Amino acid sequence: MNHSMINASVSMHALQQKIDLIANNIANANTTGYKRREASFQDVLTSVNPQPRAFQREGRLSPLGFNLGWGARLVHAGTNLSQGSLVASDNPLDVAIEGNGLFEVSVNTLDANGQPVRRTAWTRNGAFELSPGPAGSDTMYLTTKDGHFVVGTDNNPIAVPENSRIEIDENGLVMAYSNADKTAPPVPAGQMKLVRVIRPQLLSRLGDNLYTIPQEAEVNREQILQTVDQAAPGNGDPIKVRQRFLEQSNVSLADEMSELMVIQRAFQLNSRAITSSDMMMNAANNLRG
Amino acid sequence: MLRGLYTAASGMIAQQRKHDTVTNNIANINTPGFKQGTALTRSFPEMLIERIRSGGGPGEPVNSRVGPLTTGVMADENIAVYAQGDIQETHNAYDFALISDIQIPGVQFDPSGKYVGPDGQRVVQPKAFFTVLMENGEQRYSLNGKFSVNVNGELVTSQGNRVLGRDGQPIVLIDPATRTPITNFRVTKTGLFTNADGQPLVGANGQPLNLLITRIEDPNQLILEGNGLYRLNAGSENIARPVGPNDEVEVRQGFIERSNVDPGQSMVDMMAALRAYEANQKVIQYYDKSMEKAVNEIGRI
Numbered sequence: 001m002n003h004s005m006i007n008a009s010v011s012m013h014a015l016q017q018k019i020d021l022i023a024n025n026i027a028n029a030n031t032t033g034y035k036r037r038e039a040s041f042q043d044v045l046t047s048v049n050p051q052p053r054a055f056q057r058e059g060r061l062s063p064l065g066f067n068l069g070w071g072a073r074l075v076h077a078g079t080n081l082s083q084g085s086l087v088a089s090d091n092p093l094d095v096a097i098e099g100n101g102l103f104e105v106s107v108n109t110l111d112a113n114g115q116p117v118r119r120t121a122w123t124r125n126g127a128f129e130l131s132p133g134p135a136g137s138d139t140m141y142l143t144t145k146d147g148h149f150v151v152g153t154d155n156n157p158i159a160v161p162e163n164s165r166i167e168i169d170e171n172g173l174v175m176a177y178s179n180a181d182k183t184a185p186p187v188p189a190g191q192m193k194l195v196r197v198i199r200p201q202l203l204s205r206l207g208d209n210l211y212t213i214p215q216e217a218e219v220n221r222e223q224i225l226q227t228v229d230q231a232a233p234g235n236g237d238p239i240k241v242r243q244r245f246l247e248q249s250n251v252s253l254a255d256e257m258s259e260l261m262v263i264q265r266a267f268q269l270n271s272r273a274i275t276s277s278d279m280m281m282n283a284a285n286n287l288r289g
Numbered sequence: 290m291l292r293g294l295y296t297a298a299s300g301m302i303a304q305q306r307k308h309d310t311v312t313n314n315i316a317n318i319n320t321p322g323f324k325q326g327t328a329l330t331r332s333f334p335e336m337l338i339e340r341i342r343s344g345g346g347p348g349e350p351v352n353s354r355v356g357p358l359t360t361g362v363m364a365d366e367n368i369a370v371y372a373q374g375d376i377q378e379t380h381n382a383y384d385f386a387l388i389s390d391i392q393i394p395g396v397q398f399d400p401s402g403k404y405v406g407p408d409g410q411r412v413v414q415p416k417a418f419f420t421v422l423m424e425n426g427e428q429r430y431s432l433n434g435k436f437s438v439n440v441n442g443e444l445v446t447s448q449g450n451r452v453l454g455r456d457g458q459p460i461v462l463i464d465p466a467t468r469t470p471i472t473n474f475r476v477t478k479t480g481l482f483t484n485a486d487g488q489p490l491v492g493a494n495g496q497p498l499n500l501l502i503t504r505i506e507d508p509n510q511l512i513l514e515g516n517g518l519y520r521l522n523a524g525s526e527n528i529a530r531p532v533g534p535n536d537e538v539e540v541r542q543g544f545i546e547r548s549n550v551d552p553g554q555s556m557v558d559m560m561a562a563l564r565a566y567e568a569n570q571k572v573i574q575y576y577d578k579s580m581e582k583a584v585n586e587i588g589r590i
Contacts, residue, residue, distance in 0.1 A: 002305065004312040011316035038381075040435050040545075041320040042447060043313075045515030057331070060366060061413075061509040063522055066306070067367040069313035069515070072320050075447040076435055082380075198470045201383070201437040217440050223470050236472075266318050269552055273312045276563050280308060283570045284301070288577060 003068065004277035008270045010071035014041060015267045017074045022260050025251045033084070033096075033125035033209055034249035036256075039077040044070040079211075081200045084250040086242060092166050093142075095126035096247040097194070099239035101228060102211065104193040105148040106157065121148070121210040122195060122203075122225065127246060130160060138162040142174065142189075146208055152190035153227075160189045168192070168243040171230040195225040196236055292360060294576045299361030300569040303330050306364035308562040314550045315559070322432030322517055323548035324369040325555075331365040371402055371416050371508050374549040376541060383444075385434035385476065386544040389417035390537045391504060402508075416508040417538040420453040420501040421446055421518060428453070430503055430529075433517035434545055438462060442470055448516050454492065455480075455499040455531065465493045476500065476542040479534070500540060502532040 021037055028034040048065040056064055086096050097103070102122035111117040123144065130140040131147060142150045142158040149157035152174075160166060164176040164187070172192035178184045197203070202224045203211045213224055228239055310328040317323040338355040376386050391414060396404045402414035418430035429450070436452060439445045442463040444452045451459035460482070462471040473485045480500030482490040489497040505511060506528040511519040521529060532538050 003309040004305075007309065007312045007316050040447070041317070042433065042517050043317050043320050043323055043513075043515055046513050048512065055365065061368055062366045063510060063512060063525075065512070066364060067326070067513055068306075068309060069317070069326070069513070071313065071316040076437065078437070080381075198472055199438055199442075202440060220440055223442070262319065265552075266315075269315050269318065269556070272556070273315050273559060276559050277308065277312065279563055280305065280566050283567050287570060287573055 002277055002281055004280070005274055007069070007071045008273040008277065010044065010073070012267060012270045012274075014072050014074045015263055015270065018263050019260065019267070021077065022256055022263065026253065026256050026260075028249055029251045029253055029256075031125075031209065031249050032127050032246050033123065034251065035082075035084075035124065036080045036249070036251045037077055037205075038080050039074050041072045042075045043072050046070065078201055079203060079205065080250065081197055082250050084248045086245040086247055089244055089246050091127075092244060093128045093130065094244055094246050095128060095168060095192075096242045096245040097124060097126065097239060098242055099237055100197050101194045101239035102197060102225065104151040104195055105144055105210070106151050107148045107206075107210065119212075120151070121206055121212050123148075123210050124247065125209040126241075130166075133159070142166075142192075148210075151193045153193045154190065155193070156190070158190035158192065161187060168241060170240045170242065172241045191230070192241065194228040194230075194239055194241070196228050196239060197224075198226050199224045291576050291580065294573060294580075296361045297569045297572040297576065299333070299363060301566055301573075303362045303364045304562045304566040304569065308559060308566070310367055311555050311558045311562060315552070315555050317548055318550045318552060318555075320433070320517070320548050321435055321545040322374070323550065324371055324374075324432070325548070325550045326367050326369050326513075328364050329366050329368055330362050332359040333361040333363065335359050368509060369511075369513065370549065371414070372400065372549050374546045376544045377547050378544050380543055382474070382542060383436045383438065384543060384545050385419070385436060385500070386541045386546040387417050387419065387432060387434065387502065388539040388541060388546075391415045391417065392537055413507050413509060415504050415506045417502050417504050417532050417536070418519065420503045421450045422453050422459055423450055427520070428503075429514065429518040429520050430505065430511065431517050431519065432546060446517070448518075450518075453501040454496075455501050456492065456494065456496040457501075458492065458494065460498055460500065461492060463493075465491065476540055478539045478541075480540045502538055502540065503529050504532045504536060504538070505529050 018039060021039055025036045046067050046069045048067050051064045051066060102124055105121050105123055107119050107121045108116055109119045127145055128142055128150060129145060131143040133139045133141055139159040140162060142160060152158045158174055160176045163179045165179055167175045172194055174189040175186040176189045177186045202217050204214055206212050213221060217224060307328040310326050314325050335357040338358050339352040340355050342351045396412050398404050398414045404412040418432060421429045421431050423429055435447055436444050442461050444460040444462060454460045464471055474490060475483050480502055482498035484490055492498050510525050510528060511521060514520050
């Protein structure tokens with residue numbers, strides 16, 4: 001295979017990955033709480049063909065050695081955590097975050113030995129529901145639609161008494177009003193634990209609209225996701241919880257489509273380069289006979 | 290052997306190199322900070338052809354000179370065109386673009402960044418680069434401003450190499466007094482980091498945080514290593530120095546510089562290289578036919 005063909009096919013592979021990423025963004029244009037993924041290109045390591053001393057002739061502009069590139073690759077697949085627009089909903093269990101924050105949830109996974117273990121993850125998707133607790137208890141737990149418990153500031157799941165109406169204030173405090181006894185005072189069920197995103201570059205995506213921190217960065221968790229203490233807001237921008245709202249995805253179809261067009265034309269250009277190098281190899285093959 | 294056979298073969302190799310360079314340009318048409326490359330060809334050194342004494346009478350020189358001849362062409366060097374690429378807004382606070390139009394007094398550069406004086410002396414326009422620190426402590430230069438932050442709060446390129454500040458240390462986005470990460474920052478046109486109110490941010494050693502923008506006097510001396518990094522050969526470091534306050538260099542936060550590859554020009558260059566390759570191939574085929582006659586038909590009974 002000659003140099004041009006390797007070059008162009010490596011770059012087409014990178015462009016294909018970018019198209020996949022754009023397609024994923026477009027497919028999730030209506031997913032609650034989805035944040036778009038971004039990636040950029042970078043050129044691959046070059047090879048410098050050495051040239052003997054005699055090549056240093058008058059009029060030469062650059063140092064000795066012929067520099068050959070090998071194409072481009074995709075790097076920097078990060079998440080854009082800008083705010084999506086809020087849409088009103090009738091469901092009292094639909095919550096949206098306004099500001100640069102995430103909900104903390106507790107996910108059941110299997111560890112290396114196959115034993116079930118609880119793992120912390122974070123999400124922006126506030127479409128919660130009440131799931132029943134263990135058989136025989138009369139508490140319901142606030143969970144995501146996949147059944148992951150929403151964690152409170154005391155690091156325990158938020159437990160709500162049966163048959164009650166939920167009200168969530170803008171600091172994430174959950175109050176349960178009993179449906180049976182309308183005159184009873186509300187019971188505080190817990191406060192939702194919110195984290196402020198300090199270093200969005202270090203978040204990794206688990207899928208199912210969940211984010212996590214890689215193992216080696218766990219030590220610095222407070223520097224990446226800072227626990228929000230509503231009593232002492234600190235000097236960051238405010239993070240507010242809005243009940244009866246859902247956050248739309250922050251994908252802008254116009255931006256995605258124009259980026260898709262640019263990538264498609266680059267893909268086409270690279271395939272022309274493959275065709276051209278194929279014709280050159282054909283010419284070399286037909287030198288004789 | 291027929292001399293022209295090797296000339297045509299060298300032509301094919303040179304056109305292949307040109308084609309490879311153009312293909313690399315096309316491959317990097319969306320790479321931020323990429324500079325278009327051009328393969329320059331040069332003909333082999335001239336030789337003087339002599340006619341060995343044949344059929345001359347007395348008084349004629351033994352060998353008479355016929356004239357000079359070059360016996361081939363080679364792809365000599367790969368020169369990058371350092372014209373400014375388009376600036377695209379990305380709204381990402383960690384993306385930076387360099388707008389560099391350094392002027393030298395008394396010199397009027399043309400759009401390709403070159404000036405030829407009345408006495409024939411050639412001046413190349415200097416160019417500004419970001420400065421990056423490698424693991425082995427060496428410096429590299431980059432135009433790809435898509436930066437990120439690593440676990441230690443240091444500003445890094447997408448490869449993970451740390452970006453240098455004016456004080457020679459990597460830029461660490463952590464407040465030295467409170468040890469908290471700095472998130473809400475602005476960068477001015479000279480590369481100075483400020484907080485949202487415009488107060489300069491200070492690093493661990495008390496110096497203000499400022500991006501180190503290096504001015505390279507002759508960008509043709511840079512060698513592209515790949516991954517967006519350029520290096521200078523040992524012995525050429527004197528052409529690099531930090532950018533001064535009067536240099537026409539601007540740092541823009543939230544923007545990136547797109548590659549300066551022109552797709553139309555690249556397509557035309559690719560077609561030209563392909564057809565020149567085929568023309569050389571035809572020349573080789575004709576030499577082949579001539580040799581076939583010499584081998585098979587001369588002396589046939």
